[in-house]
Amino acid sequence: xxxxxxxxxxxxxxxxxxxxxxxxxxxxxxxxxxxxxxxxxxxxxxxxxxxxxxxxxxxxxxxxxxxxxxxxxxxxxxxxxxxxxxxxxxxxxxxxxxxxxxxxxxxxxxxxxxxxxxxxxxxxxxxxxxxxxxxxxxxxxxxxxxxxxxxxxxxxxxxxxxxxxxxxxxxxxxxxxxxxxxxxxxxxxxxxxxxxxxxxxxxxxxxxxxxxxxxxxxxxxxxxxxxxxxxxxxxxxxxxxxxxxxxxxxxxxxxxxxxxxx
Amino acid sequence: xxxxxxxxxxxxxxxxxxxxxxxxxxxxxxxxxxxxxxxxxxxxxxxxxxxxxxxxxxxxxxxxxxxxxxxxxxxxxxxxxxxxxxxxxxxxxxxxxxxxxxxxxxxxxxxxxxxxxxxxxxxxxxxxxxxxxxxxxxxxxxxxxxxxxxxxxxxxxxxxxxxxxxxxxxxxxxxxxxxxxxxxxxxxxxxxxxxxxxxxxxxxxxxxxxxxxxxxxxxxxxxxxxxxxxxxxxxxxxxxxxxxxxxxxxxxxxxxxxxx
Ligand SMILES: Nc1ncnc2c1ncn2[C@@H]1O[C@H](COP(=O)(O)OP(=O)(O)O)[C@@H](O)[C@H]1O
Ligand SMILES: [Mg+2]
Numbered sequence: 001x002x003x004x005x006x007x008x009x010x011x012x013x014x015x016x017x018x019x020x021x022x023x024x025x026x027x028x029x030x031x032x033x034x035x036x037x038x039x040x041x042x043x044x045x046x047x048x049x050x051x052x053x054x055x056x057x058x059x060x061x062x063x064x065x066x067x068x069x070x071x072x073x074x075x076x077x078x079x080x081x082x083x084x085x086x087x088x089x090x091x092x093x094x095x096x097x098x099x100x101x102x103x104x105x106x107x108x109x110x111x112x113x114x115x116x117x118x119x120x121x122x123x124x125x126x127x128x129x130x131x132x133x134x135x136x137x138x139x140x141x142x143x144x145x146x147x148x149x150x151x152x153x154x155x156x157x158x159x160x161x162x163x164x165x166x167x168x169x170x171x172x173x174x175x176x177x178x179x180x181x182x183x184x185x186x187x188x189x190x191x192x193x194x195x196x197x198x199x200x201x202x203x204x205x206x207x208x209x210x211x212x213x214x215x216x217x218x219x220x221x222x223x224x225x226x227x228x229x230x231x232x233x234x235x236x237x238x239x240x241x242x243x244x245x246x247x248x249x250x251x252x253x254x255x256x257x258x259x260x261x262x
Numbered sequence: 263x264x265x266x267x268x269x270x271x272x273x274x275x276x277x278x279x280x281x282x283x284x285x286x287x288x289x290x291x292x293x294x295x296x297x298x299x300x301x302x303x304x305x306x307x308x309x310x311x312x313x314x315x316x317x318x319x320x321x322x323x324x325x326x327x328x329x330x331x332x333x334x335x336x337x338x339x340x341x342x343x344x345x346x347x348x349x350x351x352x353x354x355x356x357x358x359x360x361x362x363x364x365x366x367x368x369x370x371x372x373x374x375x376x377x378x379x380x381x382x383x384x385x386x387x388x389x390x391x392x393x394x395x396x397x398x399x400x401x402x403x404x405x406x407x408x409x410x411x412x413x414x415x416x417x418x419x420x421x422x423x424x425x426x427x428x429x430x431x432x433x434x435x436x437x438x439x440x441x442x443x444x445x446x447x448x449x450x451x452x453x454x455x456x457x458x459x460x461x462x463x464x465x466x467x468x469x470x471x472x473x474x475x476x477x478x479x480x481x482x483x484x485x486x487x488x489x490x491x492x493x494x495x496x497x498x499x500x501x502x503x504x505x506x507x508x509x510x511x512x513x514x515x516x517x518x519x520x521x522x
Contacts (some may be wrong), residue, residue: 060424078426090423094441094518103437106427134518154427 005188006076008034008158013066016132025215026052030066032209032218034192036157039184040192041201044211045248050194050232053216054160057192060085070158080106083156087163088142091135098122098131099148104150121149124183141172145179152183158190165200177203181228198244202237203230219247270324274514314488316494328496331462331473334390338397339458343451345398346405353406354413354443355435367406375400375461379468393465400461402452408450409433412443448512452505459501 002184010032016023026049034040040048059078067073070082083104091100102118109117122128125145135143139170144164148261152160166172177200184191184204197200201208208222222244226236288308294300295307301311309431318324353360353367378399379392386392410469416439474493483491513520 016384058424078428080428081428086423087418088419090419092438092441092446092517104427106429136518136521208326255350 005036006033007036009069011067013063016064022198026217028217037188039191039206041205042209043201046210046212049216082158084152084160084162087166089147096132098139100151104153121153125149161193202240289309289415295379310488311491315492327474327477335462338394342398342401346402347409350406350409396465397458397461399457404453405450408446412446416442452508
């Protein structure tokens with residue numbers, strides 16, 4: 001029997017921000033264990049604290065209460081064994097595609113190995129031929145692929161993705177989801193994907209964490225056991241999708257635009 | 263093909279528009295002078311100015327004065343540019359340095375260049391050093407302020423990317439802060455060199471025995487208005503050349519910062 005190994009532990013984590021009049025409670029009592037190699041999605045309305053949670057996992061911002069541990073060690077600052085892809089590609093505009101990806105390498109590696117790693121990851125995200133292009137010469141989808149390659153080239157054990165396809169059109173988004181799925185099957189990394197696209201979460205994840213809106217609390221953890229690649233129009237798929245949709249709707253602010261979830 | 267034609271036509275229109283105003287002014291000026299509307303002792307005809315310019319350059323007098331001024335500008339500007347970027351970087355990267363020098367900057371910066379000239383002559387004498395110092399100060403401020411501004415406005419989102427990749431501070435400085443500040447530093451250099459050019463003429467008018475500023479000043483004393491105008495024209499012309507040259511260089515070196 002396969003041994004399940006917990007890689008990321010989030011234990012009773014709360015986050016409060018100080019704002020001019022008192023405090024804003026953003027996340028409350030979040031507890032979650034993520035296994036090595038698991039694909040986890042976090043869904044919730046915008047402003048419920050999803051990005052804040054990722055920032056705490058990666059060590060950019062400490063939790064107000066509780067503990068976050070990676071492989072048993074408390075997270076206190078960013079470390080290269082945990083990578084992150086942001087909603088915007090965040091490429092360095094003065095570096096070419098090649099140089100941007102190379103910037104992702106922090107470990108000491110020899111020149112030849114560097115060269116090989118960069119080439120391998122350019123091919124992995126399908127950007128061969130664009131090595132010398134500047135970010136401004138690329139489409140949004142291509143830029144996001146460069147930023148994924150930059151996060152992967154360091155070989156992080158955990159990859160955090162913060163609404164990485166939010167800014168892309170529907171078709172490109174579906175393409176990117178397929179690519180991420182291939183990547184995940186190929187590299188077997190632990191992936192934590194934040195999204196407000198329910199379809200995306202059901203299509204990709206082993207488990208979906210549903211957060212309530214302010215303060216963010218875990219409403220449910222939904223296992224998705226459908227075999228991959230998943231059929232987006234299958235009954236089971238649609239059932240899970242509408243379950244999550246109901247959670248979010250009963251919880252949504254009036255101001256939230258329903259279209260976002262359909 | 264078609265778009266190329268329209269592009270060309272647009273380019274020609276742009277050029278025509280940008281030279282229209284100077285041409286109109288010269289034409290009006292020529293009419294005013296030939297019609298006797300202005301005294302030639304105040305405003306000589308454009309023809310007279312042009313021929314003076316020609317004879318000055320033929321005799322080599324103009325080039326001698328221009329090259330003296332240009333050398334002065336270069337000397338002062340190089341010092342000002344290096345000083346401005348170095349001190350600006352230190353102030354932007356270190357809060358302590360910023361605190362130490364910040365007050366000095368806000369006290370000294372509003373002092374007009376012309377007010378520095380007598381002080382610098384007192385300190386450094388009437389020779390080349392006081393002129394270099396004036397130009398140094400003139401080019402130092404824009405470079406300093408734009409360097410600080412450029413470094414401080416580095417996108418925090420890019421800094422986050424470098425931080426999660428566990429980059430060292432030296433990598434942050436050389437690979438993130440400075441490249442992102444370069445367009446702003448370059449703007450500072452352009453402002454700095456035009457200010458240096460203004461300063462050299464000012465300094466030469468007040469105390470010098472050579473240079474284009476001196477030439478203009480001396481011509482006025484000898485009541486040779488055509489020479490005054492010829493000199494002023496040269497100052498403007500060289501100023502444009504320098505700025506256009508630097509702009510072209512900036513577009514080439516920092517093409518990433520221009521959206522097409
Ligand atoms: N540094 C901060 N200071 C104050 N409030 C913050 C800060 N960062 C986030 N917030 C607030 O926390 C809430 C959650 O933000 P975020 O995690 O970005 O939401 P999400 O990613 O789920 O859309 C928002 O209301 C936001 O205004
Ligand atoms: Mg967010």
